[in-house]
Amino acid sequence: MSKPTLMIVIASTRPGRVGLPVARWFAERAEANGAFDIEVVDLAELNLPFYDEPKHPRLRQYVHQHTKDWSARVEAADAFVFVMPEYNFAFTAPLKNALDFLHLEWQYKPVGLVSYGGVSAGTRAAQMLKQVLTTLKMTPIPEAVSIPFVQQFIGVDCEVHANDVMETSATAMLNELRRWTDALRPLREEATLPA
Numbered sequence: 001m002s003k004p005t006l007m008i009v010i011a012s013t014r015p016g017r018v019g020l021p022v023a024r025w026f027a028e029r030a031e032a033n034g035a036f037d038i039e040v041v042d043l044a045e046l047n048l049p050f051y052d053e054p055k056h057p058r059l060r061q062y063v064h065q066h067t068k069d070w071s072a073r074v075e076a077a078d079a080f081v082f083v084m085p086e087y088n089f090a091f092t093a094p095l096k097n098a099l100d101f102l103h104l105e106w107q108y109k110p111v112g113l114v115s116y117g118g119v120s121a122g123t124r125a126a127q128m129l130k131q132v133l134t135t136l137k138m139t140p141i142p143e144a145v146s147i148p149f150v151q152q153f154i155g156v157d158c159e160v161h162a163n164d165v166m167e168t169s170a171t172a173m174l175n176e177l178r179r180w181t182d183a184l185r186p187l188r189e190e191a192t193l194p195a
């Protein structure tokens, strides 16, 4: 049986962002874990405009090619990890925008959060995001990677040098994500059956 697909989404888009090395580190751990096929989506590269569809996304009557392309990619994913900083105690605007574009494509899929920032480790942003995710019928899991004072883990090579807590929590999150991905599969299949 083929492996489920895990989409890792880089939620910060500014030049010089830490999101890139954090996502590279996590994607390496996800590849090594072996439970998923991995796809990394960089919201800076995806470059969606501000939400510009005329109809509610639950109708899936998309008029823009960028929405149809994003819909196909999210539809094909079975689980997600959002690599997300905290901006002003909240999640980033590009992440909310990317979520708002779609509806049914997100449903019954589990999400792990890799958050980072200063003293809060991005946890305020992560908690705030959960109410958006559950509205979309996603399942945010409690296992998380929460990185405080993220700069301390970035070396002169511009890569992440993780501590034991980060490594252990990444493994725990990936293992639980796979369990939730399997457990939610019947709901996903039911939702995609023809009427």
Ligand SMILES: Cc1cc2nc3c(=O)[nH]c(=O)nc-3n(C[C@H](O)[C@H](O)[C@H](O)COP(=O)(O)O)c2cc1C
Pocket (backbone or CB within 6 Å): 012, 013, 014, 016, 017, 018, 019, 020, 085, 086, 087, 088, 089, 090, 116, 117, 118, 119, 120, 121, 122, 150
């Ligand atoms: C607009 C902005 C707002 C920020 N607000 C917070 C915040 O509320 N809490 C926090 O811990 N860090 C905050 N920071 C610091 C970020 O956590 C830090 O700059 C981090 O590197 C941002 O992620 P990025 O490099 O991937 O963009 C903020 C940074 C920016 C640019």
